[in-house]
Amino acid sequence: MLDKLKLDYGLDFRGNQSLAEFTTFKIGGPAKYFVEVGNRVDLQKALQAAVDNKLKYFIIGGGSNLLVSDDGIDGLVILLRGEKTEINGSEIQVFAGNNWPKFVQFTINSGYEGLEFSGNIPGTVGGAVRGNAGAYGKGVGDFVKEVEVLVVNDKEVSLKILNKQECEFEYRESIFKKNLNYVVAEVVFTLPKTGRSKELQQKEIAEEAKMRCGKQPLKYPSAGCSFKNVIFSDQMLQYKGWETHGKIAAGKFIEEAGLKGKQIGGAKISDEHANFIVNTGNATASDVVQLISLIKMKVRDEFGVQLEEEVQYVGF
Ligand SMILES: Cc1cc2nc3c(=O)[nH]c(=O)nc-3n(C[C@H](O)[C@H](O)[C@H](O)COP(=O)(O)OP(=O)(O)OC[C@H]3O[C@@H](n4cnc5c(N)ncnc54)[C@H](O)[C@@H]3O)c2cc1C
Known part of the structure; x- marks a missing residue:
C-alpha cells in the first residue's frame, strides 16, 4: 500500500509513524499512514489519496491542542508544515x-x-x-x-x-x-x-510571554488549557465575583473543587494553573482521559457546571 501511495500521488508517505513527537503533550500511539505536506497542492493530493483509498484522514498542525489515543490512528495522518x-x-x-x-x-x-x-x-x-x-x-x-x-x-x-x-x-x-x-x-x-x-510590538509579545511563564506550567508537556472557560449566565449569579470578560475561568472551578495537584498515572493537574493537565514524564492518553472525567464529575457535582473540553480527542 505504501509504495502504491507514493507512486500514485508523488508524496513521501510513511507507515506506522509515532505521533507523540508531533504533539505538545508528547502522548499518542502511531499513525497507520503518515505524510507531511508543505503547500496547498500537496495537501489536496494527500486528501485525494485518502478519498481514493478509503482511508480515514486526520490533520495535525502544531499538535498543541490534541490528545492522541494510546492506540494511535487507524488511517492517514497529514502533518502540515509550511512557510508561504x-x-x-x-x-x-x-x-x-x-x-x-x-x-x-x-x-x-x-x-x-x-x-x-x-x-x-x-x-x-x-x-x-x-x-x-x-x-x-x-x-x-x-x-x-x-x-x-x-x-x-x-x-x-x-x-x-x-x-x-x-x-x-x-x-x-x-x-x-x-x-x-x-x-x-x-x-x-x-x-x-x-x-x-x-520594537514596541515585540516588547508587548515578550511581556505577555513572561506573564505566561509565571502562570503556566511551561516546563512540562501539555496541550494548554484542557477546558473552555465558562460563559457567565444568570444561573451563575452566586459566582459573579469570579467573572472576567463575560466568562469564568474553568481553572477557577477546578481549583475550588480542591483538585490542583491531583495525579492519575503520569498525568497531573498542574499546581500552578488548574486548567492545565501536564505530562509528568510517562503519562498515557488513558491517564489524561481519566483525569478529565474526574474533573468534569467533581465540578458538576460541586458547582452544577458542565465543563467542556478545549483539547481535541483523536483516535478514541
Ligand atoms: C502551552 C500552551 C498554551 C496555549 N495557549 C493558548 C491560548 O492562549 N489561546 C488559545 O486559544 N489556545 C492556546 N493553546 C492551544 C493551542 O495552541 C491552540 O488551540 C492552537 O491554535 C492549535 O493549533 P495547532 O496547529 O497546534 O492545532 P492541532 O493541535 O494540530 O490540531 C487541533 C485541531 O485542529 C485541527 N486542524 C489543524 N489544522 C487544521 C487545518 N488546516 N484544517 C482543519 N483542521 C485543522 C486538527 O485536526 C485538530 O482537530 C495553548 C496550547 C499550549 C500547549
Whole structure:
C-alpha cells in the first residue's frame, strides 16, 4: 500500500509513524499512514489519496491542542508544515501549515499590527483559525477576511472560499470544527498598517510571554488549557465575583473543587494553573482521559457546571 501511495500521488508517505513527537503533550500511539505536506497542492493530493483509498484522514498542525489515543490512528495522518506568505496591500495570505507565532512576527516585520495578543499561542495558522484561538477576549477570527477550504467528499476534494461571516467564528468555535470535511488550506487576513515601532510590538509579545511563564506550567508537556472557560449566565449569579470578560475561568472551578495537584498515572493537574493537565514524564492518553472525567464529575457535582473540553480527542 505504501509504495502504491507514493507512486500514485508523488508524496513521501510513511507507515506506522509515532505521533507523540508531533504533539505538545508528547502522548499518542502511531499513525497507520503518515505524510507531511508543505503547500496547498500537496495537501489536496494527500486528501485525494485518502478519498481514493478509503482511508480515514486526520490533520495535525502544531499538535498543541490534541490528545492522541494510546492506540494511535487507524488511517492517514497529514502533518502540515509550511512557510508561504503573500502580501497584497492590507491583505496577507498564508498557508495553513505556517507556524502561528512566526506568522505573527512576520506581520510585525512587514509593518502590520493587530495579532500581537496571540503572538505566544503555539500551533499553526490552520489550527488557530479552526479553533478561533485567542486570549483577552480576542480571537484570530476577528482578523480573517476569507479562508480557502478544501472540502472532502466521497469521491473528490474541491476548493471553496468562505468569507469571514461564513466561517461562523465564536468563542473557540468556527464552521471548521462543525464540518469535519472542511480542511483549512490557506487564510487571508486583513490587518491595518501599524503606527507603532516594531520594537514596541515585540516588547508587548515578550511581556505577555513572561506573564505566561509565571502562570503556566511551561516546563512540562501539555496541550494548554484542557477546558473552555465558562460563559457567565444568570444561573451563575452566586459566582459573579469570579467573572472576567463575560466568562469564568474553568481553572477557577477546578481549583475550588480542591483538585490542583491531583495525579492519575503520569498525568497531573498542574499546581500552578488548574486548567492545565501536564505530562509528568510517562503519562498515557488513558491517564489524561481519566483525569478529565474526574474533573468534569467533581465540578458538576460541586458547582452544577458542565465543563467542556478545549483539547481535541483523536483516535478514541
Ligand atoms: C502551552 C500552551 C498554551 C496555549 N495557549 C493558548 C491560548 O492562549 N489561546 C488559545 O486559544 N489556545 C492556546 N493553546 C492551544 C493551542 O495552541 C491552540 O488551540 C492552537 O491554535 C492549535 O493549533 P495547532 O496547529 O497546534 O492545532 P492541532 O493541535 O494540530 O490540531 C487541533 C485541531 O485542529 C485541527 N486542524 C489543524 N489544522 C487544521 C487545518 N488546516 N484544517 C482543519 N483542521 C485543522 C486538527 O485536526 C485538530 O482537530 C495553548 C496550547 C499550549 C500547549
